[in-house]
Amino acid sequence: xxxxxxxxxxxxxxxxxxxxxxxxxxxxxxxxxxxxxxxxxxxxxxxxxxxxxxxxxxxxxxxxxxxxxxxxxxxxxxxxxxxxxxxxxxxxxxxxxxxxxxxxxxxxxxxxxxxxxxxxxxxxxxxxxxxxxxxxxxxxxxxxxxxxxxxxxxxxxxxxxxxxxxxxxxxxxxxxxxxxxxxxxxxxxxxxxxxxxxxxxxxxxxxxxxxxxxxxxxxxxxxxxxxxxxxx
Amino acid sequence: xxxxxxxxxxxxxxxxxxxxxxxxxxxxxxxxxxxxxxxxxxxxxxxxxxxxxxxxxxxxxxxxxxxxxxxxxxxxxxxxxxxxxxxxxxxxxxxxxxxxxxxxxxxxxxxxxxxxxxxxxxxxxxxxxxxxxxxxxxxxxxxxxxxxxxxxxxxxxxxxxxxxxxxxxxxxxxxxxxxxxxxxxxxxxxxxxxxxxxxxxxxxxxxxxxxxxxxxxxxxxxxxxxxxxxxxxx
Ligand SMILES: Nc1ncnc2c1ncn2[C@@H]1O[C@H](COP(=O)(O)OP(=O)(O)OP(=O)(O)O)[C@@H](O)[C@H]1O
Ligand SMILES: [Mg+2]
Numbered sequence: 001x002x003x004x005x006x007x008x009x010x011x012x013x014x015x016x017x018x019x020x021x022x023x024x025x026x027x028x029x030x031x032x033x034x035x036x037x038x039x040x041x042x043x044x045x046x047x048x049x050x051x052x053x054x055x056x057x058x059x060x061x062x063x064x065x066x067x068x069x070x071x072x073x074x075x076x077x078x079x080x081x082x083x084x085x086x087x088x089x090x091x092x093x094x095x096x097x098x099x100x101x102x103x104x105x106x107x108x109x110x111x112x113x114x115x116x117x118x119x120x121x122x123x124x125x126x127x128x129x130x131x132x133x134x135x136x137x138x139x140x141x142x143x144x145x146x147x148x149x150x151x152x153x154x155x156x157x158x159x160x161x162x163x164x165x166x167x168x169x170x171x172x173x174x175x176x177x178x179x180x181x182x183x184x185x186x187x188x189x190x191x192x193x194x195x196x197x198x199x200x201x202x203x204x205x206x207x208x209x210x211x212x213x214x215x216x217x218x219x220x221x222x223x224x225x226x227x228x229x230x231x232x
Numbered sequence: 233x234x235x236x237x238x239x240x241x242x243x244x245x246x247x248x249x250x251x252x253x254x255x256x257x258x259x260x261x262x263x264x265x266x267x268x269x270x271x272x273x274x275x276x277x278x279x280x281x282x283x284x285x286x287x288x289x290x291x292x293x294x295x296x297x298x299x300x301x302x303x304x305x306x307x308x309x310x311x312x313x314x315x316x317x318x319x320x321x322x323x324x325x326x327x328x329x330x331x332x333x334x335x336x337x338x339x340x341x342x343x344x345x346x347x348x349x350x351x352x353x354x355x356x357x358x359x360x361x362x363x364x365x366x367x368x369x370x371x372x373x374x375x376x377x378x379x380x381x382x383x384x385x386x387x388x389x390x391x392x393x394x395x396x397x398x399x400x401x402x403x404x405x406x407x408x409x410x411x412x413x414x415x416x417x418x419x420x421x422x423x424x425x426x427x428x429x430x431x432x433x434x435x436x437x438x439x440x441x442x443x444x445x446x447x448x449x450x451x452x453x454x455x456x457x458x459x460x461x462x463x464x465x466x
């Protein structure tokens with residue numbers, strides 16, 4: 001479904017992605033893992049056609065309209081309330097306005113529907129950004145670090161929502177540098193370091209391959225074994 | 233069309249929650265009203281429409297240019313524009329929505345100035361025509377500044393001098409003949425020429441304003457091609 005083949009991206013003399021190949025299947029939660037600066041956001045930007053790759057092929061299997069997006073910057077209109085932020089996009093997509101409230105309910109923001117974005121907490125803003133991403137019920141959802149900076153309870157809520165979305169047929173492509181999150185949530189992962197995929201597969205499988213199953217699968221130690229780089 | 237309308241509505245909702253911008257649209261007509269009622273109407277030495285003209289050109293420069301530039305720069309800086317584009321909004325649809333709203337605000341402002349002034353029907357029509365064309369000129373110029381600006385701060389820094397030049401030159405020109413001659417190439421000055429003397433050459437004034445619009449459109453087109461062309465290809 002979502003795939004990249006031999007993708008290269010340079011910024012001047014700086015090679016950000018050197019030869020990236022991976023595949024994410026339909027209806028799975030796919031995690032792209034790597035430390036800060038590995039190139040995760042760059043990969044999302046290429047897949048969503050916001051920037052162009054210098055070489056290689058890539059495809060998401062869906063149109064822009066079937067794509068939902070949550071980036072590191074939320075781009076919300078801070079003076080408007082939650083509902084008005086979603087109405088703008090409902091109008092653009094040409095979908096019924098009721099979908100806005102439905103999306104807010106899904107992320108547990110229905111009580112804050114009329115609250116101005118600038119008065120929301122970080123976690124609430126992030127959930128609103130997620131509501132905007134799922135508003136038009138996209139088939140593929142790109143989430144760039146959807147739980148970064150959130151408290152564990154809010155993060156768990158987002159995990160549950162992501163799982164529900166997959167059960168309803170969506171494919172989720174997320175990035176994270178939280179290995180625990182990846183093991184718990186993802187059906188398959190790719191480990192990215194310095195613009196290269198160093199390993200990919202189901203989290204438990206990968207851990208088994210590298211003898212990293214203690215009480216829980218320990219993807220983190222696999223990553224350190226492969227790259228010598230610690231994640232956080 | 234759907235997208236243009238969505239952006240237009242977004243802008244309409246936003247302005248009432250944005251006191252900084254809202255005040256600019258209210259203050260200049262308000263000052264014109266107060267000065268006209270308190271000073272111009274009670275003092276025979278002062279032309280009845282002096283403050284209307286003065287404030288109308290300040291409004292056209294100071295309210296419209298920075299507002300248009302600010303909207304685009306804010307949406308760029310906060311990455312809102314990125315989400316709009318990803319949702320399928322084309323850059324020209326965005327600009328039409330945002331520019332259309334500022335134009336509507338400009339037209340409403342022009343209407344208010346017309347009501348404050350003492351005009352015959354024909355004069356009012358001439359005044360409205362030059363005002364609305366001038367508003368369009370300001371919006372195109374502001375859009376070019378907005379597209380070229382990285383963030384709101386640089387948009388403010390770039391649009392303020394332009395706003396001051398176009399907004400205040402007519403007022404200064406009324407005190408100095410040399411400045412008046414030089415200023416006659418400015419669209420806001422032509423607005424003043426017409427209102428101060430409705431028997432002045434109206435087609436010439438319209439031609440000068442149109443020439444201003446043409447120049448701003450070229451600047452705008454260059455900015456658009458340079459910064460946004462790639463966006464529209466998506
Ligand atoms: N527009 C740009 N110009 C130059 N270099 C860039 C640009 N965007 C990204 N980079 C570089 O590309 C590399 C990868 O960046 P990217 O944002 O993809 O990393 P990331 O894995 O998302 O990191 P993080 O976890 O911090 O978000 C970094 O070294 C970054 O400095
Ligand atoms: Mg990133």
